[in-house]
Amino acid sequence: MTPPLLVGTRKGLFVLEADAADHWTIRHHAFAGIPVTITALDPRDHTLYAGLNHGHFGVKLHRSDDLGRTWTELPAPAFPAAFPADEPDRPAPAVSLLWSLEVGAEPDELWAGTIPGALFKSTDRGTTWRLVESLWNEASRRLWFGGGYDAPGIHSILPDPRDPRHLLIGVSCGGVWLSPDAGDHWEIGGAGLVAAYMPEERREDLAVQDPHRIARCAAAPDRVWMQHHSGAFRSDDGGRNWTRLSGLPVSDFGFAVAAHPTDPDIAWFIPAESDETRIPTSGRLGVTRTRDGGRSFERFDQGLPPPPAFDLVYRHGLAVAPDGQRLAMGSTTGGLWTSYDGGERWHLANAHLPPIASLQFAA
Amino acid sequence: MPQVTFTAHLRRLAPPSPVEAVGDTVADALASVFANHPLLETYILDDQRRLRRHIALFVDGERARLADPVSPGARIAVLQALSGG
Numbered sequence: 001m002t003p004p005l006l007v008g009t010r011k012g013l014f015v016l017e018a019d020a021a022d023h024w025t026i027r028h029h030a031f032a033g034i035p036v037t038i039t040a041l042d043p044r045d046h047t048l049y050a051g052l053n054h055g056h057f058g059v060k061l062h063r064s065d066d067l068g069r070t071w072t073e074l075p076a077p078a079f080p081a082a083f084p085a086d087e088p089d090r091p092a093p094a095v096s097l098l099w100s101l102e103v104g105a106e107p108d109e110l111w112a113g114t115i116p117g118a119l120f121k122s123t124d125r126g127t128t129w130r131l132v133e134s135l136w137n138e139a140s141r142r143l144w145f146g147g148g149y150d151a152p153g154i155h156s157i158l159p160d161p162r163d164p165r166h167l168l169i170g171v172s173c174g175g176v177w178l179s180p181d182a183g184d185h186w187e188i189g190g191a192g193l194v195a196a197y198m199p200e201e202r203r204e205d206l207a208v209q210d211p212h213r214i215a216r217c218a219a220a221p222d223r224v225w226m227q228h229h230s231g232a233f234r235s236d237d238g239g240r241n242w243t244r245l246s247g248l249p250v251s252d253f254g255f256a257v258a259a260h261p262t263d264p265d266i267a268w269f270i271p272a273e274s275d276e277t278r279i280p281t282s283g284r285l286g287v288t289r290t291r292d293g294g295r296s297f298e299r300f301d302q303g304l305p306p307p308p309a310f311d312l313v314y315r316h317g318l319a320v321a322p323d324g325q326r327l328a329m330g331s332t333t334g335g336l337w338t339s340y341d342g343g344e345r346w347h348l349a350n351a352h353l354p355p356i357a358s359l360q361f362a363a
Numbered sequence: 364m365p366q367v368t369f370t371a372h373l374r375r376l377a378p379p380s381p382v383e384a385v386g387d388t389v390a391d392a393l394a395s396v397f398a399n400h401p402l403l404e405t406y407i408l409d410d411q412r413r414l415r416r417h418i419a420l421f422v423d424g425e426r427a428r429l430a431d432p433v434s435p436g437a438r439i440a441v442l443q444a445l446s447g448g
Binding site: 054055056057058060073075076078079080081082083091092093094095 | 372373401402405406407409410411412413415417418443444
Protein backbone atom coordinates (compact mmCIF):
# COMPACT_ATOMS: atom_id res chain seq x y z
CA MET A 1 0.00 0.00 0.00
CA THR A 2 1.29 3.44 -0.92
CA PRO A 3 1.66 5.77 2.05
CA PRO A 4 -0.22 9.09 1.96
CA LEU A 5 1.55 12.09 0.48
CA LEU A 6 2.10 15.33 2.36
CA VAL A 7 2.30 18.15 -0.15
CA GLY A 8 3.31 21.68 0.90
CA THR A 9 2.11 24.25 -1.63
CA ARG A 10 1.71 27.95 -2.23
CA LYS A 11 -1.90 27.62 -1.06
CA GLY A 12 -1.70 25.27 1.88
CA LEU A 13 -0.90 21.70 2.86
CA PHE A 14 -2.55 18.81 1.06
CA VAL A 15 -2.73 15.27 2.41
CA LEU A 16 -3.42 12.93 -0.49
CA GLU A 17 -4.27 9.25 -0.29
CA ALA A 18 -4.22 6.60 -3.01
CA ASP A 19 -6.87 3.91 -3.43
CA ALA A 20 -6.18 0.40 -4.71
CA ALA A 21 -6.46 1.64 -8.30
CA ASP A 22 -3.87 4.34 -7.65
CA HIS A 23 -6.29 7.22 -7.79
CA TRP A 24 -5.12 9.96 -5.50
CA THR A 25 -7.68 12.00 -3.64
CA ILE A 26 -7.27 14.98 -1.35
CA ARG A 27 -8.03 13.82 2.16
CA HIS A 28 -7.20 17.08 3.94
CA HIS A 29 -6.43 20.61 2.84
CA ALA A 30 -5.04 22.66 5.72
CA PHE A 31 -3.96 26.32 5.80
CA ALA A 32 -5.87 27.22 2.62
CA GLY A 33 -4.25 30.16 0.91
CA ILE A 34 -1.10 30.16 3.03
CA PRO A 35 2.27 29.00 1.66
CA VAL A 36 3.50 25.80 3.33
CA THR A 37 7.25 25.63 2.85
CA ILE A 38 8.17 22.38 4.58
CA THR A 39 6.72 19.41 6.47
CA ALA A 40 8.19 16.78 8.78
CA LEU A 41 6.74 13.57 10.13
CA ASP A 42 8.21 12.05 13.28
CA PRO A 43 7.92 8.30 12.70
CA ARG A 44 8.37 7.63 16.41
CA ASP A 45 5.13 9.26 17.53
CA HIS A 46 3.50 10.01 14.15
CA THR A 47 3.48 13.74 14.80
CA LEU A 48 3.23 15.90 11.71
CA TYR A 49 4.80 19.36 11.59
CA ALA A 50 4.22 22.07 8.99
CA GLY A 51 6.20 25.25 8.41
CA LEU A 52 4.23 28.17 6.97
CA ASN A 53 5.22 31.47 5.49
CA HIS A 54 2.36 33.92 5.73
CA GLY A 55 4.31 36.65 4.04
CA HIS A 56 2.64 39.60 5.74
CA PHE A 57 2.40 37.82 9.09
CA GLY A 58 5.69 35.95 9.07
CA VAL A 59 6.83 32.37 9.55
CA LYS A 60 4.64 30.00 11.55
CA LEU A 61 4.81 26.43 12.80
CA HIS A 62 1.93 24.02 13.35
CA ARG A 63 1.73 20.48 14.73
CA SER A 64 -0.83 17.75 14.07
CA ASP A 65 -1.36 14.58 16.07
CA ASP A 66 -3.86 13.10 13.59
CA LEU A 67 -1.93 13.30 10.32
CA GLY A 68 -3.20 16.65 9.17
CA ARG A 69 -6.85 16.64 10.22
CA THR A 70 -6.47 19.07 13.12
CA TRP A 71 -3.60 21.40 13.97
CA THR A 72 -2.13 23.27 16.91
CA GLU A 73 -0.08 26.41 16.34
CA LEU A 74 3.29 26.56 18.09
CA PRO A 75 5.77 29.40 18.45
CA ALA A 76 7.97 29.29 15.36
CA PRO A 77 11.77 29.27 15.61
CA ALA A 78 12.91 32.85 16.13
CA PHE A 79 16.05 34.75 17.00
CA PRO A 80 16.14 36.01 20.58
CA ALA A 81 14.96 39.61 21.02
CA ALA A 82 17.76 42.19 20.99
CA PHE A 83 19.98 39.74 19.12
CA PRO A 84 23.04 41.48 17.62
CA ALA A 85 23.21 42.24 13.92
CA ASP A 86 26.12 40.88 11.87
CA GLU A 87 27.21 44.41 11.01
CA PRO A 88 26.43 47.68 12.78
CA ASP A 89 24.62 49.04 9.72
CA ARG A 90 22.57 45.90 9.12
CA PRO A 91 19.27 44.98 10.80
CA ALA A 92 19.25 42.33 13.51
CA PRO A 93 18.25 38.94 12.11
CA ALA A 94 14.71 37.59 11.96
CA VAL A 95 13.54 34.27 10.52
CA SER A 96 12.05 34.79 7.06
CA LEU A 97 11.57 31.16 5.94
CA LEU A 98 11.38 27.71 7.51
CA TRP A 99 13.28 25.71 4.92
CA SER A 100 13.97 22.39 6.65
CA LEU A 101 12.53 20.37 9.53
CA GLU A 102 14.04 17.10 10.71
CA VAL A 103 13.55 14.83 13.69
CA GLY A 104 16.50 14.59 16.07
CA ALA A 105 18.28 11.89 18.03
CA GLU A 106 16.21 12.01 21.20
CA PRO A 107 12.44 11.58 21.47
CA ASP A 108 10.58 14.89 20.95
CA GLU A 109 13.73 16.43 19.43
CA LEU A 110 13.47 18.48 16.25
CA TRP A 111 15.80 20.51 14.05
CA ALA A 112 14.75 23.48 11.96
CA GLY A 113 16.80 25.20 9.26
CA THR A 114 15.89 28.71 8.23
CA ILE A 115 16.57 31.69 6.04
CA PRO A 116 18.69 33.47 7.17
CA GLY A 117 21.10 30.54 7.57
CA ALA A 118 20.38 29.47 11.11
CA LEU A 119 19.77 26.14 12.77
CA PHE A 120 17.28 25.85 15.63
CA LYS A 121 16.68 22.95 18.01
CA SER A 122 13.61 21.92 19.96
CA THR A 123 13.52 19.20 22.60
CA ASP A 124 9.79 19.38 23.28
CA ARG A 125 7.99 18.61 20.00
CA GLY A 126 8.42 22.13 18.70
CA THR A 127 6.90 23.88 21.70
CA THR A 128 10.05 25.92 22.32
CA TRP A 129 13.12 26.56 20.15
CA ARG A 130 16.72 27.51 20.75
CA LEU A 131 19.14 28.98 18.21
CA VAL A 132 22.21 26.78 17.69
CA GLU A 133 24.69 29.56 18.37
CA SER A 134 27.74 27.40 17.71
CA LEU A 135 26.91 27.38 14.00
CA TRP A 136 25.70 30.98 13.88
CA ASN A 137 29.02 32.03 15.42
CA GLU A 138 31.17 30.13 12.89
CA ALA A 139 33.61 32.72 11.55
CA SER A 140 33.17 31.68 7.92
CA ARG A 141 29.45 32.46 8.04
CA ARG A 142 30.36 35.97 6.89
CA LEU A 143 31.26 34.39 3.53
CA TRP A 144 27.81 32.85 3.06
CA PHE A 145 25.33 34.51 0.70
CA GLY A 146 21.83 34.00 -0.60
CA GLY A 147 21.01 31.57 -3.39
CA GLY A 148 17.67 32.50 -4.91
CA TYR A 149 16.80 34.44 -1.75
CA ASP A 150 18.15 37.57 -0.13
CA ALA A 151 19.96 35.65 2.60
CA PRO A 152 21.58 32.22 2.90
CA GLY A 153 19.48 29.34 4.18
CA ILE A 154 19.66 25.80 5.55
CA HIS A 155 17.61 23.43 3.40
CA SER A 156 19.05 20.00 4.22
CA ILE A 157 19.49 18.49 7.70
CA LEU A 158 20.67 14.88 7.67
CA PRO A 159 21.24 13.05 10.95
CA ASP A 160 23.34 9.89 10.57
CA PRO A 161 21.00 6.94 11.26
CA ARG A 162 23.90 5.10 12.98
CA ASP A 163 24.19 7.93 15.49
CA PRO A 164 21.68 10.74 14.96
CA ARG A 165 23.84 13.13 16.97
CA HIS A 166 26.08 13.21 13.91
CA LEU A 167 24.61 15.87 11.66
CA LEU A 168 25.21 16.88 8.07
CA ILE A 169 23.62 20.10 6.88
CA GLY A 170 23.52 21.91 3.56
CA VAL A 171 23.51 25.69 3.20
CA SER A 172 22.69 27.72 0.08
CA CYS A 173 25.15 29.30 -0.24
CA GLY A 174 27.35 28.32 2.67
CA GLY A 175 28.55 24.81 1.97
CA VAL A 176 28.31 21.52 3.83
CA TRP A 177 28.66 21.38 7.60
CA LEU A 178 29.23 18.41 9.91
CA SER A 179 28.65 18.12 13.64
CA PRO A 180 29.69 15.08 15.70
CA ASP A 181 27.76 16.10 18.81
CA ALA A 182 24.23 17.27 17.98
CA GLY A 183 25.30 20.76 17.04
CA ASP A 184 27.76 21.66 19.79
CA HIS A 185 30.73 21.69 17.42
CA TRP A 186 31.02 22.05 13.65
CA GLU A 187 33.50 21.39 10.90
CA ILE A 188 33.08 22.29 7.28
CA GLY A 189 32.95 19.52 4.67
CA GLY A 190 32.58 19.76 0.95
CA ALA A 191 36.12 19.17 -0.35
CA GLY A 192 35.93 18.62 -4.09
CA LEU A 193 32.92 20.85 -4.68
CA VAL A 194 33.47 23.51 -7.32
CA ALA A 195 31.38 26.67 -7.59
CA ALA A 196 31.46 27.74 -11.22
CA TYR A 197 29.65 30.97 -10.39
CA MET A 198 32.57 32.29 -8.32
CA PRO A 199 35.70 34.12 -9.50
CA GLU A 200 38.26 31.52 -10.52
CA GLU A 201 40.44 31.86 -7.43
CA ARG A 202 37.46 31.33 -5.11
CA ARG A 203 35.72 28.41 -6.79
CA GLU A 204 36.90 25.77 -4.37
CA ASP A 205 36.26 27.77 -1.20
CA LEU A 206 34.26 25.49 1.05
CA ALA A 207 32.07 28.20 2.58
CA VAL A 208 30.75 29.62 -0.71
CA GLN A 209 29.45 26.35 -2.13
CA ASP A 210 25.80 26.10 -3.11
CA PRO A 211 24.48 22.61 -2.44
CA HIS A 212 20.91 22.84 -3.73
CA ARG A 213 19.90 19.68 -1.91
CA ILE A 214 21.67 16.79 -0.16
CA ALA A 215 20.32 13.25 0.25
CA ARG A 216 21.76 10.32 2.18
CA CYS A 217 21.33 6.55 1.85
CA ALA A 218 19.74 5.53 5.14
CA ALA A 219 21.25 2.02 5.08
CA ALA A 220 24.74 3.19 4.07
CA PRO A 221 24.93 6.69 5.54
CA ASP A 222 28.44 7.44 4.29
CA ARG A 223 26.98 7.52 0.78
CA VAL A 224 25.60 10.99 0.20
CA TRP A 225 24.33 12.61 -2.99
CA MET A 226 24.16 16.27 -3.87
CA GLN A 227 22.54 18.39 -6.51
CA HIS A 228 24.85 21.39 -6.46
CA HIS A 229 24.38 24.65 -8.33
CA SER A 230 27.31 23.60 -10.48
CA GLY A 231 26.73 19.89 -11.00
CA ALA A 232 25.83 16.58 -9.40
CA PHE A 233 28.17 15.18 -6.75
CA ARG A 234 28.66 12.02 -4.68
CA SER A 235 30.35 11.56 -1.34
CA ASP A 236 31.54 8.23 0.06
CA ASP A 237 32.58 9.54 3.46
CA GLY A 238 29.52 11.26 4.82
CA GLY A 239 30.04 14.63 3.16
CA ARG A 240 33.71 15.45 3.75
CA ASN A 241 34.91 14.70 0.23
CA TRP A 242 32.95 14.86 -3.00
CA THR A 243 33.35 13.72 -6.58
CA ARG A 244 31.62 15.47 -9.45
CA LEU A 245 29.55 13.07 -11.55
CA SER A 246 29.85 13.14 -15.31
CA GLY A 247 27.83 11.70 -18.11
CA LEU A 248 24.41 12.89 -16.99
CA PRO A 249 22.27 12.60 -20.11
CA VAL A 250 20.60 16.00 -20.20
CA SER A 251 21.98 18.52 -17.78
CA ASP A 252 23.61 18.37 -14.40
CA PHE A 253 21.85 21.48 -13.17
CA GLY A 254 18.73 21.11 -11.04
CA PHE A 255 17.47 21.39 -7.50
CA ALA A 256 16.19 18.04 -6.26
CA VAL A 257 18.02 14.81 -5.48
CA ALA A 258 16.80 11.66 -3.76
CA ALA A 259 18.74 8.69 -2.38
CA HIS A 260 17.55 5.09 -2.37
CA PRO A 261 16.93 4.16 1.27
CA THR A 262 18.78 0.83 1.12
CA ASP A 263 20.85 0.67 -2.08
CA PRO A 264 23.74 3.13 -1.86
CA ASP A 265 24.30 3.04 -5.63
CA ILE A 266 20.86 4.36 -6.59
CA ALA A 267 19.92 8.03 -6.72
CA TRP A 268 17.59 10.27 -8.70
CA PHE A 269 18.04 13.80 -10.03
CA ILE A 270 15.63 16.06 -11.91
CA PRO A 271 17.53 18.10 -14.45
CA ALA A 272 16.74 21.66 -15.48
CA GLU A 273 18.15 23.62 -18.35
CA SER A 274 20.44 26.04 -16.53
CA ASP A 275 20.62 28.44 -13.67
CA GLU A 276 19.64 31.22 -16.05
CA THR A 277 16.30 29.74 -17.07
CA ARG A 278 15.36 27.06 -14.48
CA ILE A 279 12.96 25.23 -16.79
CA PRO A 280 13.11 21.65 -18.11
CA THR A 281 15.73 21.16 -20.78
CA SER A 282 14.08 21.54 -24.20
CA GLY A 283 10.74 21.72 -22.43
CA ARG A 284 10.96 18.02 -21.57
CA LEU A 285 10.41 17.13 -17.91
CA GLY A 286 12.32 14.00 -16.97
CA VAL A 287 14.09 12.11 -14.22
CA THR A 288 17.71 10.99 -14.24
CA ARG A 289 18.65 7.83 -12.31
CA THR A 290 21.88 6.10 -11.55
CA ARG A 291 22.07 2.51 -10.32
CA ASP A 292 25.82 2.17 -10.23
CA GLY A 293 26.95 4.87 -7.88
CA GLY A 294 26.97 7.62 -10.48
CA ARG A 295 29.11 5.92 -13.13
CA SER A 296 26.20 5.83 -15.59
CA PHE A 297 22.75 7.35 -15.85
CA GLU A 298 19.38 6.64 -17.39
CA ARG A 299 16.73 9.20 -18.23
CA PHE A 300 12.99 8.58 -17.90
CA ASP A 301 10.02 10.66 -18.94
CA GLN A 302 7.25 8.14 -19.65
CA GLY A 303 4.02 9.47 -18.18
CA LEU A 304 5.39 12.96 -17.71
CA PRO A 305 3.95 15.85 -19.76
CA PRO A 306 5.04 16.18 -23.39
CA PRO A 307 7.07 19.19 -24.37
CA PRO A 308 6.80 22.04 -24.00
CA ALA A 309 6.49 21.68 -20.21
CA PHE A 310 7.72 24.27 -17.77
CA ASP A 311 7.55 22.29 -14.55
CA LEU A 312 10.43 22.90 -12.19
CA VAL A 313 10.93 20.60 -9.22
CA TYR A 314 12.21 22.41 -6.17
CA ARG A 315 14.65 21.12 -3.55
CA HIS A 316 12.03 19.36 -1.47
CA GLY A 317 9.82 18.34 -4.38
CA LEU A 318 11.08 14.77 -4.89
CA ALA A 319 10.38 11.98 -2.40
CA VAL A 320 11.11 8.26 -2.12
CA ALA A 321 9.08 5.82 -0.05
CA PRO A 322 10.88 3.37 2.27
CA ASP A 323 10.62 0.57 -0.32
CA GLY A 324 12.82 2.52 -2.75
CA GLN A 325 10.37 1.75 -5.56
CA ARG A 326 7.69 4.36 -4.99
CA LEU A 327 8.56 7.93 -5.78
CA ALA A 328 6.63 11.16 -5.95
CA MET A 329 7.48 14.43 -7.61
CA GLY A 330 5.75 17.81 -7.47
CA SER A 331 6.37 20.87 -9.59
CA THR A 332 6.14 24.63 -9.49
CA THR A 333 3.32 24.33 -12.03
CA GLY A 334 1.27 22.30 -9.56
CA GLY A 335 1.73 18.90 -11.18
CA LEU A 336 2.09 15.85 -8.94
CA TRP A 337 3.31 12.50 -10.27
CA THR A 338 4.06 9.13 -8.73
CA SER A 339 6.14 6.16 -9.86
CA TYR A 340 6.00 2.58 -8.61
CA ASP A 341 8.98 1.18 -10.46
CA GLY A 342 11.88 3.23 -9.24
CA GLY A 343 11.21 6.22 -11.44
CA GLU A 344 10.94 4.51 -14.83
CA ARG A 345 7.25 5.20 -15.47
CA TRP A 346 5.26 8.05 -13.97
CA HIS A 347 1.56 8.54 -13.35
CA LEU A 348 -0.22 11.85 -12.95
CA ALA A 349 -1.73 12.10 -9.47
CA ASN A 350 -3.01 15.67 -9.74
CA ALA A 351 -2.46 18.29 -12.44
CA HIS A 352 -4.00 21.24 -10.67
CA LEU A 353 -2.42 21.74 -7.29
CA PRO A 354 -0.92 25.10 -6.38
CA PRO A 355 2.85 25.45 -6.93
CA ILE A 356 4.54 22.74 -4.87
CA ALA A 357 7.37 23.54 -2.47
CA SER A 358 7.73 20.26 -0.62
CA LEU A 359 6.43 16.75 -0.50
CA GLN A 360 7.06 13.60 1.47
CA PHE A 361 5.52 10.21 1.98
CA ALA A 362 3.81 9.86 5.35
CA ALA A 363 5.76 6.72 6.16
CA MET B 364 -8.64 53.67 26.93
CA PRO B 365 -7.35 53.23 23.36
CA GLN B 366 -9.34 50.85 21.21
CA VAL B 367 -7.56 48.46 18.82
CA THR B 368 -9.11 46.99 15.68
CA PHE B 369 -7.30 44.12 13.96
CA THR B 370 -7.54 43.20 10.29
CA ALA B 371 -10.15 40.54 9.58
CA HIS B 372 -7.30 38.33 8.31
CA LEU B 373 -6.33 37.83 11.96
CA ARG B 374 -9.79 37.04 13.30
CA ARG B 375 -8.69 33.49 14.08
CA LEU B 376 -6.11 34.78 16.56
CA ALA B 377 -7.23 38.25 17.61
CA PRO B 378 -9.90 39.07 20.17
CA PRO B 379 -13.13 40.51 18.77
CA SER B 380 -12.45 44.04 17.53
CA PRO B 381 -12.35 46.64 18.82
CA VAL B 382 -10.54 45.55 21.96
CA GLU B 383 -9.68 47.86 24.82
CA ALA B 384 -5.97 48.44 25.34
CA VAL B 385 -3.75 50.10 27.92
CA GLY B 386 -0.76 52.30 27.12
CA ASP B 387 0.54 55.69 26.12
CA THR B 388 2.12 54.58 22.85
CA VAL B 389 1.00 52.34 20.02
CA ALA B 390 3.59 49.76 21.09
CA ASP B 391 2.41 49.73 24.69
CA ALA B 392 -1.23 49.56 23.71
CA LEU B 393 -0.58 46.61 21.43
CA ALA B 394 1.56 44.94 24.09
CA SER B 395 -1.37 45.08 26.49
CA VAL B 396 -3.43 43.09 23.97
CA PHE B 397 -0.60 40.67 23.19
CA ALA B 398 -0.29 39.88 26.89
CA ASN B 399 -3.46 37.81 26.57
CA HIS B 400 -2.80 36.64 23.00
CA PRO B 401 0.90 35.77 22.74
CA LEU B 402 0.73 34.14 19.29
CA LEU B 403 -0.94 37.25 17.88
CA GLU B 404 2.20 39.25 18.63
CA THR B 405 4.27 37.11 16.26
CA TYR B 406 1.88 38.00 13.42
CA ILE B 407 2.37 41.74 13.91
CA LEU B 408 5.98 41.99 15.09
CA ASP B 409 9.05 40.07 13.95
CA ASP B 410 11.74 38.32 16.03
CA GLN B 411 13.20 41.66 17.06
CA ARG B 412 9.82 43.24 17.93
CA ARG B 413 9.89 45.35 14.79
CA LEU B 414 6.66 45.97 12.91
CA ARG B 415 6.46 43.44 10.08
CA ARG B 416 7.13 44.99 6.71
CA HIS B 417 3.64 44.56 5.30
CA ILE B 418 1.70 45.59 8.39
CA ALA B 419 0.34 49.12 8.59
CA LEU B 420 -0.73 50.98 11.72
CA PHE B 421 -3.25 53.82 11.85
CA VAL B 422 -4.20 56.01 14.79
CA ASP B 423 -7.45 57.92 14.33
CA GLY B 424 -7.16 57.41 10.59
CA GLU B 425 -3.56 58.56 10.22
CA ARG B 426 -0.57 56.29 9.48
CA ALA B 427 1.37 55.73 12.68
CA ARG B 428 4.48 54.04 14.03
CA LEU B 429 4.94 51.86 17.08
CA ALA B 430 6.60 54.63 19.06
CA ASP B 431 3.86 57.19 18.40
CA PRO B 432 1.88 58.42 21.42
CA VAL B 433 -1.79 57.60 21.73
CA SER B 434 -4.47 59.50 23.62
CA PRO B 435 -6.88 57.69 25.97
CA GLY B 436 -9.62 57.75 23.36
CA ALA B 437 -7.45 56.81 20.36
CA ARG B 438 -8.62 54.30 17.77
CA ILE B 439 -5.73 52.10 16.63
CA ALA B 440 -6.12 50.02 13.47
CA VAL B 441 -3.80 47.15 12.55
CA LEU B 442 -3.97 46.33 8.82
CA GLN B 443 -1.94 44.40 6.33
CA ALA B 444 -1.01 45.07 2.74
CA LEU B 445 -3.32 43.48 0.20
CA SER B 446 -2.14 40.22 -1.29
CA GLY B 447 -1.64 39.33 -4.90
CA GLY B 448 -2.73 36.07 -6.47
